[in-house]
Each structure stands twice: as C-alpha cells, then as structure tokens.
Amino acid sequence: MxxxxxxxxxxxxxxxxxxxxxxxxxxxAYSVKQAMLKDWGSWDGDFRAMTADMRRRLLALTGDRKSEYDCVPLQGSGSYCVEAMLGSFVPKDGKVLVLANGAYGLRAAQTMKYLGRAHTLIDKGDYLPPRGDEVGAALDADPAITHVLAIHCETSSGILNPVPEIAEVVKAKGRKLLVDSMSAFGAVPLDVNDIGYEAMVSSANKCIEGVPGFGFVIAKKSALEAAKGNSHSLSLDVHAQWAAMEKTGQWRFTPPTHVVAAFLEALKMHEAExxxxxxxxxxxxxxxxxxxxxxxxxxxxxxxxxxxxxxxxxxxxxxxxxxxxxxxxxxxxxxxxxxxxxxxxxxxxxxxxxxxxxxxxxxxxxxxxxxxxxxxxxxxxxxxxxxxxxxxxxxxx
Structure with missing residues (x-):
C-alpha cells in the first residue's frame, strides 16, 4: 500500500x-539530499555562480524592490550567525534591548555578555510575547539604547512574536531593529517594505528545508558599510565576509560546498511551492x-x-x-x-x-x-x- x-x-x-x-x-526531500552527491571546488567559477544565485534568490524573498539590502552567507550554525549579527552591527559603544520570551532571547543576552557590550533585557518568561508598548516604554526610559533584538519565532515555547508591531515602535523611536528569524524566515512574512529591519539572520536547515552547515545575514547595504571595524571576531565579521564576496564572489574561508548545493535545490522547491x-x-x-x-x-x-x-x-x-x-x-x-x-x-x-x-x-x-x-x-x-x-x-x- x-x-x-x-x-x-x-x-x-x-x-x-x-x-x-x-x-x-x-x-x-530526496532531491535536496541528492544535490550533495557531487563535489565542488570552493574557488571554482561554477561554485561562485552558485553562491551568487543563492544570494539573489534569498533577497527575492524579502520584497526588496529598491536594492537596499544584501545577503551575506556565513559558515556555522544559527547561533554563529546571531553572534555575527550582534558583533557586527552593534557598535562597540552601542546598546541593545534584547526581547526574550524563551531560551533563544536569553541566549542572545548571554552573547552580549560574551561580547562585553551594553545591553538590557525584557524577559517575558515562557508564555507571552513582548509587546510594542513595553518596547516603547523601555526605549523612552533609556536613550542609550541604539538597537532592539527581536526573536521572530521563539521555538523553546513555539511563540510567534509580533515583530511587525515591535518594528513599528522601534522605527517611531528612531532606533534600529535586528531580527533573529532563524526558525521563521521562508514561511512567515518578513517583507522589508513592511518591517524595515537593519539586519536579520536565518539558517539553511529551517523553513527553506535545506541541511545544516551555514546561515545567512540579510542587511541594509548602509548597515553593512557601517559595520566595518565593529566585529570582535575574524570569522564572524559580517562586513569582511560581505566585502570579500562583493570583490571576489568567494567565501573568505572554506565554504560548505555540498550544503550550498543542497540549499539551492531547496530554494527552487520553495519557489515552486x-x-x-x-x-x-x-x-x-x-x-x-x-x-x-x-x-x-x-x-x-x-x-x-x-x-x-x-x-x-x-x-x-x-x-x-x-x-x-x-x-x-x-x-x-x-x-x-x-x-x-x-x-x-x-x-x-x-x-x-x-x-x-x-x-x-x-x-x-x-x-x-x-x-x-x-x-x-x-x-x-x-x-x-x-x-x-x-x-x-x-x-x-
């Protein structure tokens, strides 16, 4: 049967x-697994073309019609990419309001401690999302806050957080929004015309239905340019990765070639669906x-x-x-x-x-x-x- x-x-x-x-x-899918059966040279022109195609396809999911954003893939797990985003886009003298209602918001706050950069926290526990009025009040109370980090879907509880509501308040208060959309991007709308985030991160092995091995940052080009010199890390420097890709079409360090091939197949299936x-x-x-x-x-x-x-x-x-x-x-x-x-x-x-x-x-x-x-x-x-x-x-x- x-x-x-x-x-x-x-x-x-x-x-x-x-x-x-x-x-x-x-x-x-089988076809995603099968895409990994071929070896690729990381410096070869064919693989550079694959990387460029992947970046274009991901940007197409954002609704960016003005070419204001760019896509920067990074080796490693989702948490690597969150750390890269925080370390690259938050200046050393900046301050982040972390919105937490589960393990991943709290992990972001822990990351800020490791970075040694200023942050404050709204922790709603496991049952409820952070709301716009709370964010607005926190921003009014602390003019030093430069950025707000929101978790799109907090998978420790399953809460889908009201990012559009939060984004509206952050914009009204003149601050910058960072989004961890690790488990939501590709299935839950995150259109830059509606939610003007500074940067967001997601991963290959989530809603696009690829396999683990890399994540990606989608950020305003102006933010990428301003990120030069911010990063605490050579490997997690989003600006340096972006600059290298723009100049050479290559990843700075050994890329997960088979994972990229699988992800391209997954992106094609995503489009077909x-x-x-x-x-x-x-x-x-x-x-x-x-x-x-x-x-x-x-x-x-x-x-x-x-x-x-x-x-x-x-x-x-x-x-x-x-x-x-x-x-x-x-x-x-x-x-x-x-x-x-x-x-x-x-x-x-x-x-x-x-x-x-x-x-x-x-x-x-x-x-x-x-x-x-x-x-x-x-x-x-x-x-x-x-x-x-x-x-x-x-x-x-």
Whole structure:
C-alpha cells in the first residue's frame, strides 16, 4: 500500500529514517539530499555562480524592490550567525534591548555578555510575547539604547512574536531593529517594505528545508558599510565576509560546498511551492491538523491559539502517573517520528515541529502514533497537571 505522503506528492524519508518533528534539522526531500552527491571546488567559477544565485534568490524573498539590502552567507550554525549579527552591527559603544520570551532571547543576552557590550533585557518568561508598548516604554526610559533584538519565532515555547508591531515602535523611536528569524524566515512574512529591519539572520536547515552547515545575514547595504571595524571576531565579521564576496564572489574561508548545493535545490522547491505564502500555508495546515488531533487525545498546548506559531508547538506532559517522557519519546521514534524535548523551566513539556518535508497527512499519522504510544504506556488520558494549567493562567494574566 502506498504511503499517504507519497500519494500526496511528499515522498517519505529514506527506508528506516524517521520524520524529524523538530525546528531543524528537519526532514528534507530526496532531491535536496541528492544535490550533495557531487563535489565542488570552493574557488571554482561554477561554485561562485552558485553562491551568487543563492544570494539573489534569498533577497527575492524579502520584497526588496529598491536594492537596499544584501545577503551575506556565513559558515556555522544559527547561533554563529546571531553572534555575527550582534558583533557586527552593534557598535562597540552601542546598546541593545534584547526581547526574550524563551531560551533563544536569553541566549542572545548571554552573547552580549560574551561580547562585553551594553545591553538590557525584557524577559517575558515562557508564555507571552513582548509587546510594542513595553518596547516603547523601555526605549523612552533609556536613550542609550541604539538597537532592539527581536526573536521572530521563539521555538523553546513555539511563540510567534509580533515583530511587525515591535518594528513599528522601534522605527517611531528612531532606533534600529535586528531580527533573529532563524526558525521563521521562508514561511512567515518578513517583507522589508513592511518591517524595515537593519539586519536579520536565518539558517539553511529551517523553513527553506535545506541541511545544516551555514546561515545567512540579510542587511541594509548602509548597515553593512557601517559595520566595518565593529566585529570582535575574524570569522564572524559580517562586513569582511560581505566585502570579500562583493570583490571576489568567494567565501573568505572554506565554504560548505555540498550544503550550498543542497540549499539551492531547496530554494527552487520553495519557489515552486509558492514561496513564503505557499510554504507558510502548508506549515499552518500541519499545525492545525496536529494540534486538533492532539487535543482530542487530551493534550493541552502551552500557548493560546493566538500565539501558536506554524513552526513548532509545545504541549504539557500528561499528569498520568504512567506517563514518562523518555518512554513516550522512544515509542514515537519506533513508529517513525522523532519529537523534541521541552525547554521550559516551570513545567514538564515536549514539542512537536510542523516544518520539513511533510504535510497534513503525515501529521495525522503523528497523532495516531501518539495515541498508540499512550495506549502502550497504559495512559488513558493526556490531560496535564492542574498545577501546570494554574501556572499558565497566573503567568499569562
């Protein structure tokens, strides 16, 4: 019998491979994997042309019609790129307002400490996003703040933060916006005509559905020019990387050639699906089908529907005495699905990603696997502890 994903045009993972229900790395298409079967010379003209094509395709996703922005790929993980952005675009005498409501905002604040640069923090905990009025008040109270860092999608909880609202306030107050769109770019709109960010970062292995190995900065050309001499790091100097690419078409240091080839294939598939709108629509449907099914089993989401992202959803662990997350994880894996542990400090939770090469038919199978796993554990209800619900109500009030 044909796999339901295959019947809908989504091939299943290779034989024996589970679906990765994570915020990346994620399940990729066969053609993306196959693109890595050829070796490329990092200095060769063909690879330079690939890099230029990739940069053009990424810029096309921003809506930049005035050629005010440019794209700078950087080797390394997403956190490398966040550090590169902060170290390159924030002057040594600048100050950053970090907006945190989970692990990645807090990691950005930790990065600022390592950089030894001034920063302040709005920490909303796990349940709520930072809002425009709070940001405005903080900027009014501290004229020294030059930049605001917002996390587009905080994947430790699954919150989709109101970046347009934040951007409007930052612009009105005459400050500069930096965006960590690591897990949202490519599926959630981030049009420069609506959100005039100074710079933003994302990664190859997220919503574009490539494989890990590099990230990229998209920034105003004026900001790239002004970034000269700011960086604390040779390797993470965005201006130096940009200047080298503009002059030679090459990466300064050994590029992840196979990863770039895979990413180009992923970008072509992204375009064929309908770009940001098409990719976002599939992920949203994945989320809606999965959340509805999990709620029917008794699971409850950490967040209200208003803040649920189409990227990843956090669920409370059931209160049932026989529920053990590690056992649940292994049972789900045995059925072909790798879920993600929780990253909250207050309550026990787990996460289910909605992104990657899968559709709503796969998500229905995820729900069925969860039901079977609960049955095998002897868990007859997935309802969370009353204390978790009370904590959510208290913190969300």
């Amino acid at each position: 044909a796999d339901t994903a295959t019947a809908q045009g989504f091939e299943p993972p290779a034989l024996g491979e589970p679906y990765l229900l994570t915020p990346g790395p994620l399940t990729t 309908g770009g940001v709108a098409g990719r976002g629509a599939r992920y949203t449907r994945n989320r809606d089908v999965m959340v509805a099914g999990m709620r029917e089993l008794g699971f409850e989401t950490l967040l209200s529907d208003r803040w649920l992202s189409p990227i990843i959803v956090t669920f409370f662990c059931p209160a049932h005495e026989k529920f053990v997350f590690n056992r649940f994880y292994e049972l789900m894996k045995d059925k072909g699905f790798i879920i993600y542990p929780g990253k909250l400090t207050v309550v026990d939770s787990f996460r289910v990603g909605c992104i990657g090469r899968m559709d709503e038919h796969v998500m229905r199978r995820v729900v069925e696997a969860a039901k079977q796993s609960l049955d095998e554990m002897g868990v007859d209800t997935a309802a969370p502890p009353a204390t978790a619900i009370a904590e959510r109500a208290k913190l969300a009030a």
